[in-house]
Amino acid sequence: MLSLRILIAIAAISVFPGFCNAKTTEVAALDYGLAQKYCDTSELTGPEGIWQFPDDETTVLLRRHPHSASKFEIFVIESPDCRLNPGEKLGELHSSADSSKFKLNLYTSRKTGILTDSRSCSAELKENGDAFIMHPLKLKISLRTMWFLPRFWRSLRINIENPSASVPYGLIRLYPRYAPLAPFYL
Numbered sequence: 001m002l003s004l005r006i007l008i009a010i011a012a013i014s015v016f017p018g019f020c021n022a023k024t025t026e027v028a029a030l031d032y033g034l035a036q037k038y039c040d041t042s043e044l045t046g047p048e049g050i051w052q053f054p055d056d057e058t059t060v061l062l063r064r065h066p067h068s069a070s071k072f073e074i075f076v077i078e079s080p081d082c083r084l085n086p087g088e089k090l091g092e093l094h095s096s097a098d099s100s101k102f103k104l105n106l107y108t109s110r111k112t113g114i115l116t117d118s119r120s121c122s123a124e125l126k127e128n129g130d131a132f133i134m135h136p137l138k139l140k141i142s143l144r145t146m147w148f149l150p151r152f153w154r155s156l157r158i159n160i161e162n163p164s165a166s167v168p169y170g171l172i173r174l175y176p177r178y179a180p181l182a183p184f185y186l
Contacts, residue, residue, distance in 0.1 A: 030087035035061040035077050036175055047072060047093065047102070047125060047132070050175040056081065059174065060090060070095040074106075083110070091118060100125045104134060123170070129178050132171040 035050050038061065042048070045064055052059045058079040065071040072093040076084045084090070091106035104123040107115035122135040 030061065030075055030077055032059065032077055038063070039175055044176070045069075046095065046099075047129075047173075049173055050077065051132070051171040052174050053170075054172055055169060058084065058090075060171075062093060065092075088115065090115065093123065100127070102132075104132075130173040133168045134170045136169070 032050070039049055047062050048064055050059065050061055056079070058081065059077040061075045061077055062072050063075065065073055072095075073089055074091045074093060076086055076088045076090050078086060089107075091104065094103040094105070096102060102123045102125065103120060105118040105120050107117065108119050109115070109117040111117075121137065123132045124135065125132055
């Protein structure tokens with residue numbers, strides 16, 4: 001009878017390769033109330049708490065990894081993107097020697113229902129602790145076509161600046177807040 005159970009388990013693992021994945025991909029049924037309860041009942045360290053990506057309005061929980069003091073896991077609380085499920089692990093945040101700088105890994109694709117293929121960037125925690133500014137890898141290649149034109153046209157320079165390109169990407173802390181979002185009037 002015991003060997004039959006082992007055979008069934010082996011068959012399930014071979015049929016569903018994502019079933020026995022080494023990564024923890026979900027926290028059971030996570031919503032804003034449960035995330036807030038976790039923040040209220042736990043001793044929060046560093047960037048732990050509820051955060052939001054303002055670009056796509058995805059709300060996430062940053063939670064310290066149970067076996068590492070310098071690693072934080074990012075779990076989805078709610079998102080307008082129907083491909084992201086509440087409680088699903090979206091990425092990881094690793095601390096560095098500078099307490100305001102972190103390495104951020106976000107999963108970018110899905111294979112057999114599991115988020116995979118992480119992309120890395122630098123994340124800087126602002127001095128009040130209520131915002132992360134992300135600095136992605138940038139590659140700029142330009143070819144100066146003016147060199148192929150006669151001498152007069154080489155002296156002409158055209159620069160175009162896009163002010164929306166300077167708007168930083170990142171996360172905003174929703175809970176617990178350390179500084180008010182707006183002035184407090186009495």
